[in-house]
Amino acid sequence: MTKRLDRDFYSRDVLDVAPELLGKRLVRIGEDGGISSYLITETEAYRGMEDLACHASRGRTPRTKVMFGEGGYLYMYLIYGMYWMMNVVTGAEGVPQAVLFRGLREASGPGRLTRLIGLDGSFYGEDLVNSERIWIESNGPAPSYTAGPRVGIDYAGLPWKDMPWRFLMDL
């Protein structure tokens, strides 16, 4: 049986949510109404204002404001002028956290992932709990996983660049 993840799932700490998203199914309803679903295989956690790798650590701006709201909403942003990154907000309202989706079984890499399933800035603020075009479903038993340092954030410095907040589903 499968069921859509609810507000309570996303409202917990990002360090609980990010690894638990592994093995779950990302469901996408296309422009033509067709259903596609993808197995989530890699995620990363960005945790609050103190985490210097988290965009919200520089404060609340038009771009980061969704992260300060309640969990379950998408935080989309463009990187290097060409790739949209997909994140889902987690934690309680007022606590800026988000999970970056880095890989699906069908596409490895955050930029390739959004290109595959057709996501862009128009999905900023989309609610995965109520959206008609994208959501996540629980699916079978939780897979084992491996944690390691996050990618591309060395600029954040210690201890943040070494925190093992990247989660990869084991094969």
Place this chain on the structure above:
DNA sequence: AACACGATTTCG
């Protein structure tokens, strides 16, 4: 108004 840069990917 101008500038610097990034949670990446691709090609050589």
Place this chain on the structure above:
DNA sequence: GAAATCGTGTTT
């Protein structure tokens, strides 16, 4: 190893 490419935040 380096280019591509532009929204966002910061500085002038």
